[in-house]
Amino acid sequence: MDLPPRPELFDFHGISMTHCFTDNWENIQNFQAKQDDILIATYPKAGTTWVSYMLDLLYFGQTFPERQISTSIYQTVPFLEINFDTLDLKTEVFLPLVSTRNTSVCEHISSNIVNYIKCFLLLQVVYVARNAKDNVVSFFHFDRMNKVVFGSWYDHVNGWWKKKQTHSKVHYMFYEDLIEDAGQELDKLCHFLDMSPSVETKTWILDRAQFHNMKNNTMVNHSVVPVMDFEISHFMRKGKVGDWKNHFTVAQNEMFDEDYKMKMTDSTLQFRTEI
Numbered sequence: 001m002d003l004p005p006r007p008e009l010f011d012f013h014g015i016s017m018t019h020c021f022t023d024n025w026e027n028i029q030n031f032q033a034k035q036d037d038i039l040i041a042t043y044p045k046a047g048t049t050w051v052s053y054m055l056d057l058l059y060f061g062q063t064f065p066e067r068q069i070s071t072s073i074y075q076t077v078p079f080l081e082i083n084f085d086t087l088d089l090k091t092e093v094f095l096p097l098v099s100t101r102n103t104s105v106c107e108h109i110s111s112n113i114v115n116y117i118k119c120f121l122l123l124q125v126v127y128v129a130r131n132a133k134d135n136v137v138s139f140f141h142f143d144r145m146n147k148v149v150f151g152s153w154y155d156h157v158n159g160w161w162k163k164k165q166t167h168s169k170v171h172y173m174f175y176e177d178l179i180e181d182a183g184q185e186l187d188k189l190c191h192f193l194d195m196s197p198s199v200e201t202k203t204w205i206l207d208r209a210q211f212h213n214m215k216n217n218t219m220v221n222h223s224v225v226p227v228m229d230f231e232i233s234h235f236m237r238k239g240k241v242g243d244w245k246n247h248f249t250v251a252q253n254e255m256f257d258e259d260y261k262m263k264m265t266d267s268t269l270q271f272r273t274e275i
């Protein structure tokens with residue numbers, strides 16, 4: 001499959017980025033959020049699609065069921081910062097969409113850059129973090145079939161963790177908790193968003209958002225995204241905690257732990273690398 005060439009990296013406010021995520025910056029800065037808009041913030045491969053889909057089902061699953069079979073997740077829950085010519089995905093294209101209330105937008109940009117968005121304080125933020133070892137393995141496979149970059153995982157997870165301490169409108173989630181008990185995490189998410197869906201609705205959402213159901217759903221498995229080569233790897237790859245053990249050698253794991261300890265010295269964040 002012929003993918004577009006990998007775009008060049010450059011420094012953008014201290015983060016290595018490609019023009020695909022910065023060309024549209026003026027629109028992003030001027031993004032007109034409303035009070036019940038939700039920003040889903042994640043480091044790539046931490047569970048963005050999973051939580052985006054749960055939120056989309058929560059808000060629109062019952063009222064607009066046709067949306068679930070006709071529109072891909074990258075359009076229903078658009079990336080705020082993305083600007084791919086090949087996808088015709090530009091923030092201005094999404095503005096009419098996001099102006100319907102309670103629509104979520106997602107982004108991978110780090111917490112220091114998000115300060116540049118004028119409306120940031122208006123937004124409710126759902127942050128999803130994943131342990132570094134599984135995150136890097138998932139990213140490794142993703143990077144083989146797609147063309148993205150997003151700066152330091154450490155800055156991302158810690159930056160948003162700090163933001164959570166000062167902004168009551170930031171809900172911080174962990175991929176490992178979702179794997180362990182998605183029902184409980186959905187309840188917490190609903191509580192944060194001040195929503196009380198019926199037990200039936202929650203059961204329905206949890207069923208639709210199960211790994212194998214999402215993997216077989218072309219609207220959310222990204223198989224229609226023309227910048228990804230599924231012959232190399234799948235977007236919905238394994239969906240597990242602890243896959244890093246199949247990739248790290250003992251020596252690599254020791255090196256990783258040493259470096260991790262150093263970089264996380266000042267952080268109170270705790271991740272689980274197995275459950």
Ligand code: A3P
Nearest residue numbers: 045046047048049050138210211236237238239
């Ligand atoms: P793996 O590559 O480890 O399988 P993102 O959406 O942020 O790019 O994250 C993608 C990762 O989340 C992939 O991890 C994908 O399989 C996993 N994922 C997506 N939906 C999931 C689900 N319902 N259950 C478990 N993992 C899921």
